[in-house]
Amino acid sequence: MTPVRLALVPGEPAGIGPELCVRLAHQPRDHSLVVFADPLQLQRAADAIGQPLRLVDADTPALRPGELALVEIPNAVAPPFGQPDPRNAPAVIRALQEAAQGCLDGRFDGIVTGPVHKAAINEGGIAYSGTTELLAEQAGADVVMMLANDVVRVALVTTHLPLRAVADAITPDALARTLHITHEALRRDFGIPAPVIAVLGLNPHAGEAGHLGREELDVIEPVLAALRAQGMTLVGPLPADTAFLPAKLRGFDAVVAMYHDQGLPVLKFSGFERAVNLTLGLPYPRVAVDHGTALELAGKGTADPSSLFAAADTCARIARIRRTLPA
Structure with missing residues (x-):
């Protein structure tokens, strides 16, 4: 059986999401991760916390420590750590929607999401009440x-x-x-x-x-x-x-x-x-962290990655259970 394949969305680029994704890439795992993000922001986060990161093509099974497969979603601007920029709101939403669509299309077995900044998205001109509502509307669920x-x-x-x-x-x-x-x-x-x-x-x-x-x-x-x-x-x-x-x-x-x-x-x-x-x-597993963007910690390497680790483990476990169900 092929390994479970999860879509990973860091969330707010100025928050702790990107660096938590880098830390997740170094965790031993039996599932592959495909991150929907701006590669420059991921690399900046990796450099800031002193963790190596290797980004590979989205079709490559990224299973080795320190490695993430990438679907590139470029940000409009490169925000400083801790300072969300509303101009990046379309990229944040696009990453969520493209990752979720990949689940609906059967290309991914589930989606793991990092923390978003609601105010920045709304200030960017996008009416947004939450990722739960966004994904439910997209899936009609x-x-x-x-x-x-x-x-x-x-x-x-x-x-x-x-x-x-x-x-x-x-x-x-x-x-x-x-x-x-x-x-x-x-x-x-x-x-x-x-x-x-x-x-x-x-x-x-x-x-x-x-x-x-x-x-x-x-x-x-x-x-x-x-x-x-x-x-x-x-x-x-x-x-x-x-x-x-x-x-x-x-x-x-x-x-x-x-x-x-x-x-x-x-x-x-x-x-x-x-x-x-x-x-x-939802017609696919979606598991998110249970914390916010922690802007005051972004880029410092002190943010606790436990919730994202647990989210990925939980999502992979649910995806494996779903694979055993009758079609």
């Missing part, structure tokens, strides 16, 4: 955001909403959609035949039988009952303040949280360095 590390997997019903808008967004359709996509991803991407999913309540103490809010009674419990009747194993709604106790987590394959800051602080506390961001529901 309904997606769910999941963050994961070695301790826990957390999927989100709502993502980047003001807290006062969350309750209205917890609808039966939104919850059922999230659970369906998460359940299928655990089976397909993680090889878990019968996933056990913990579902958090929205309110403190999961609403205390309606005394602290009715979302559990009116929305969450009816959806869970309907999906259990379809064969899903769903535990909840659970109070969020005790659902993440280690003894409980050992019985769950994933936790579905109602909103961003309900589940993610626990995940990041339990292992931020190895945490990754997955887009469930």
